Amino acid sequence: MAKNASEKLDARLKAVLDGLAEARWAGENPNAGTVLAQAVELVPFDENEATLLSGGIPRGHKALTTATAKLVKAGWMVKGRSGWSITDEGLRALVAFPTVDTLAQALAEGTPIPAGVAVPAESPVKKKAGKKSTARRTAAQKVAEKVGEAAEVVAEAAEALVAEEAAATPHGAESNGAEAPVAQPGSVAIAGDFGAALGGEADWEPSLDAVQMGLDPATSLWRRTVDLPAGTYSFKIAINRSWDENYGAFGFPNGANHELKHDGGPVTIEYNHATKDVAFS
Numbered sequence: 001m002a003k004n005a006s007e008k009l010d011a012r013l014k015a016v017l018d019g020l021a022e023a024r025w026a027g028e029n030p031n032a033g034t035v036l037a038q039a040v041e042l043v044p045f046d047e048n049e050a051t052l053l054s055g056g057i058p059r060g061h062k063a064l065t066t067a068t069a070k071l072v073k074a075g076w077m078v079k080g081r082s083g084w085s086i087t088d089e090g091l092r093a094l095v096a097f098p099t100v101d102t103l104a105q106a107l108a109e110g111t112p113i114p115a116g117v118a119v120p121a122e123s124p125v126k127k128k129a130g131k132k133s134t135a136r137r138t139a140a141q142k143v144a145e146k147v148g149e150a151a152e153v154v155a156e157a158a159e160a161l162v163a164e165e166a167a168a169t170p171h172g173a174e175s176n177g178a179e180a181p182v183a184q185p186g187s188v189a190i191a192g193d194f195g196a197a198l199g200g201e202a203d204w205e206p207s208l209d210a211v212q213m214g215l216d217p218a219t220s221l222w223r224r225t226v227d228l229p230a231g232t233y234s235f236k237i238a239i240n241r242s243w244d245e246n247y248g249a250f251g252f253p254n255g256a257n258h259e260l261k262h263d264g265g266p267v268t269i270e271y272n273h274a275t276k277d278v279a280f281s
Contacts, residue, residue: 008043010104012064013071015039017103020077020086021094025122029083036064054249054258054278062250062277070107088119095120182274185239188213188222190269191246192235192257197228206238206246213271222271230264237271237278251276 019038023030040060049060071077076090096117097103105111190213191206200210213222234257239245248255258278260267268281 005049007100008046008049009063009067011043011100012039013067013107014100014103015042016064016068017071017076017086017090017094020084021091024086024091029085031083032065032079035084036061039064051279053251054260054280057250059275059277059279062275074107074110089113091119092117182220184215184220184273185245187239187241188215188271188273189238189241190224190226190235190271191238191243192233194226194228194233194235198226206243207241212241213269220272220274222273223268225266225268227266228260228262228264230262233260233262234258235260237276247276247278251278 016035016039019030019035023035045058045060049058049063051059053059053062068077068079071090072079074089074093075087076093077084077086092113093103093106096113097106097111106113189206189208189211191204191211193203195201195203195205195208195211198210200208202208205211213224215222236255236257237247239247245253247253249258260269260280270279270281271277
């Protein structure tokens with residue numbers, strides 16, 4: 001059983017590939033929301049992963065959607081406007097690397113699929129029949145209805161970021177697997193249409209003191225609790241009192257505005273500079 005975040009993510013990626021294999025042999029072409037929801041049904045989110053981001057989907061969905069870019073890069077799946085699908089190489093990968101650990105290791109190290117592994121004549125995933133399987137699919141479809149559209153937006157943006165990172169990485173460069181500490185900016189602002197409500201001189205002005213957040217050194221998270229009237233508000237995260245570096249919905253640079261639908265009263269806005277995620281509490 002997966003114990004930490006990395007192990008759970010690996011298990012969900014395996015579930016994504018397994019689900020796509022099932023769909024291919026059933027003649028289906030599922031959308032992003034359906035694929036992700038089924039993976040999460042098998043490996044549920046913990047409390048932190050279930051936290052809703054400002055885009056309206058759980059933090060774990062963003063992490064999983066972004067991670068599926070690895071499957072695309074490996075040539076094991078494709079993402080199209082009509083849905084997601086597994087490739088012949090993806091089917092071969094499920095045969096060559098049948099467990100979560102072996103699949104994750106092959107994906108991380110770029111291990112080639114042995115030449116002798118053929119595309120299976122039937123699905124490598126043995127689908128269990130019965131009421132339990134049907135109930136699980138129904139539950140997954142209900143979740144997919146809620147997150148499908150947002151998940152596809154994240155998928156498209158994630159693919160663009162992966163392409164940018166690949167282009168910026170020198171040819172032949174390799175990662176040593178260690179994550180460098182995230183350098184925090186000098187300041188972070190919640191710049192939006194509530195600037196004046198927070199005591200600022202104007203809305204959408206990231207240089208004002210009234211819209212700055214505070215850094216919690218213990219968690220490396222930026223937070224700000226604000227008291228707002230009931231309403232729907234829009235904002236972006238602006239770095240170092242300027243629009244030169246800013247993050248919108250789902251944490252993407254120059255992305256669509258974050259939206260906060262608020263019943264009125266205090267609300268805490270939290271920003272993680274490592275992931276660029278925004279959450280409310």
